[in-house]
Amino acid sequence: xxxxxxxxxxxxxxxxxxxxxxxxxxxxxxxxxxxxxxxxxxxxxxxxxxxxxxxxxxxxxxxxxxxxxxxxxxxxxxxxxxxxxxxxxxxxxxxxxxxxxxxxxxxxxxxxxxxxxxxxxxxxxxxxxxxxxxxxxxxxxxxxxxxxxxxxxxxxxxxxxxxxxxxxxxxxxxxxxxxxxxxxxxxxxxxxxxxxxxxxxxxxxxxxxxxxxxxxxxxxxxxxxxxxxxxx
Ligand code: ATP
Numbered sequence: 001x002x003x004x005x006x007x008x009x010x011x012x013x014x015x016x017x018x019x020x021x022x023x024x025x026x027x028x029x030x031x032x033x034x035x036x037x038x039x040x041x042x043x044x045x046x047x048x049x050x051x052x053x054x055x056x057x058x059x060x061x062x063x064x065x066x067x068x069x070x071x072x073x074x075x076x077x078x079x080x081x082x083x084x085x086x087x088x089x090x091x092x093x094x095x096x097x098x099x100x101x102x103x104x105x106x107x108x109x110x111x112x113x114x115x116x117x118x119x120x121x122x123x124x125x126x127x128x129x130x131x132x133x134x135x136x137x138x139x140x141x142x143x144x145x146x147x148x149x150x151x152x153x154x155x156x157x158x159x160x161x162x163x164x165x166x167x168x169x170x171x172x173x174x175x176x177x178x179x180x181x182x183x184x185x186x187x188x189x190x191x192x193x194x195x196x197x198x199x200x201x202x203x204x205x206x207x208x209x210x211x212x213x214x215x216x217x218x219x220x221x222x223x224x225x226x227x228x229x230x231x232x
Contacts (some may be wrong), residue, residue: 109151
């Protein structure tokens with residue numbers, strides 16, 4: 001059953017149209033990757049779901065309930081959590097304080113500070129350090145932890161790998177199967193195709209605001225993905 005569904009989603013910035021009728025679904029417990037080059041519309045898609053951009057009110061459904069037009073903080077309370085591009089931590093707050101911000105829209109569930117520290121032990125060691133004192137990888141862990149603190153049904157992750165060394169990206173991606181095991185449905189927006197495909201059940205490729213390809217990673221060839229990604 002789909003937990004999140006979009007039909008013919010259209011998004012605009014003023015007169016500029018960024019998304020041209022996206023059909024998308026995320027099943028319960030599924031991990032889906034959205035790949036595509038710069039400007040393909042991936043972030044706009046996530047912003048549309050989280051209420052940061054206004055869209056047609058009938059085009060987005062969470063658990064079959066229309067959520068188009070719902071304010072961003074309400075969306076979080078309904079169970080959609082976003083790990084934003086660029087982490088967006090509060091630099092002067094400690095690791096723990098940054099994590100606790102995710103509690104503001106907390107729903108009932110298993111995710112607590114202790115559980116976040118279990119999956120990211122380094123954050124426990126550094127819990128009193130300010131955000132600015134952390135490495136990029138540690139900051140990304142805090143951003144993911146903060147997203148989990150609200151006990152979401154759906155976790156949306158925007159460009160987790162941006163600016164991180166490959167070995168760090170690999171470590172961070174290793175956590176996704178753990179999160180999936182807890183029953184959370186996950187959307188991973190990525191330019192790092194290989195990492196995203198490794199942990200995903202299905203993939204959508206966006207090109208110029210449209211879905212250019214979708215399927216299970218194992219059913220798609222390298223050439224099909226390149227063509228859908230680059231349009232060549
Ligand atoms: P990236 O990986 O670079 O973030 P993306 O696939 O996430 O790319 P979007 O950021 O969604 O792409 O951008 C889609 C299109 O919308 C691009 O043409 C971009 O220039 C445009 N766009 C994004 N944000 C705005 C905005 N605030 N105002 C006007 N146009 C925007």
